[in-house]
Amino acid sequence: MVAAGQVVVGVSGSLAGLAALRTAARAARSSGRVLVAVLAWEPPEGEVLHARNSDSAWAARCAREAAARLDRAFEEAFGGTPSVVRARPDRALCRLAAHPDDLLVIGARARARRAAVRRQVSAHARCPVLTVPAPAFARREYRALCRATARDFAAG
Template sequence: MAQGTRVVVGVSGSLRSLGALHRAVEEARRRGGELVAVLAWIPVGGEASYRRAPCTPLLAAWENAAAARLEQAFLDAFGGRPEGVPVRLVTVRGEAGTALTELADRPDDLLVVSTGRQGGLMRLFHGGVSRHCLAHAHCDVLAVPTSELLRDLDRSLRHRTAV
């Protein structure tokens, strides 16, 4: 791969996204490229709600919380930033799918996203991030499926709450 290759990964802090983060680090290492970890966020209540009652200190707090969540994802996944891979952390105010496809804008980029179970209500209001990326990206997209361990855990938790 050419120098300047980037592996862009969507990170939310969920277990599924940490799986994608692990895979993205492997790909960045293999390609000798930079890892760009992206956490997209929107104001609590949505953009329309924020525009009706803007509050600069609250917005700053949300931005700081997003940056802290992205740092925490690396602590949770690796105990810190991985060695031997240049890492750039990016927080973006906006919908995740759009933010990721706009950032991964080079033909030689690789966009890594997690897939998996998403509740119907979340899918209704936010759509599927991986589906959006697969449909709109201008680079290769690697959709990392949920591990068997996470699927088992998810089934176990659903069974426990149903009983």
Template sequence: MNETDLSPVVRPARVVVGVTGSASSAAALRRAVYEARCTRSVLVPVLAWEPPGGETVYRMAPEPRLAALWALRAEERLQASIAAAGGIPDDVAVERIVVRAPAAFALNALADQSGDLLVLGAGGRGRLARFLHGHVRRCAAAGARAPVLLVAPPASPRKLRRELRRITPEDFAGPRRPSGG
């Protein structure tokens, strides 16, 4: 056995990006594609999922067929999220990963070397959005061993946001037909 057999395996640098299907996640994926293309790194879009209610609830009444269905849905969500973000160009090496694990843990486990880059969506605007949805981002950024790039979501005009908040289910109803004859 020579010395080269004991050397660690060197893998190419990767750009790991968390994908959820949100607008912020789509912005992060587009930026990750740009970073991977510029640095000739492998792009790793990751969708982490857990059973509804979490692993503890699942362990109380495990159902493998449901778990297989949830895994399939996660695969479909990853593909749909990539397509909605504009897809991945052919000149970018890609390794799609769907993993059953807490998202922050999975992202940190995958972006585990200093040459890697972890790209995350910076989430919605406003304190409430950051409080409700920022847990994964905060935990991933706090425990990261690789540099982290936070990408702001696309801006939407204030007037449009205000109007969207006032939408009711009736706004989606088709045109009313006159009743009677």
């Protein structure tokens, strides 16, 4: 039986975002819904300042970086083709998951900016919202990961 609606997941490349992506894929597979993975972005200076002093080369570079970040996250989770949207994350996700039969999946991180996205999505979503926490690490492991460099992961 195929469920109506789609499963929309916000992807950021964080551990919580990767956990949300995997959870959303399982939910889509088990319900027969379409999986829509989205990374929303805005110019670093914001849309208002960008509109006042538009630089199309800068915006194109930001879009390429967002697409590359989403591709890396999707590839790390399981491979496939995701979508990049130029918009505030909360607005983009709520717009894509606009039907009551949809399911919106987001990762839960402790950072204030992402907490704001989570609050806005929870307040404005027209469908159920599933919040997936980041995997838990022991404090010592977490500190070691934060101090790690690319050299630490290179094949020796």
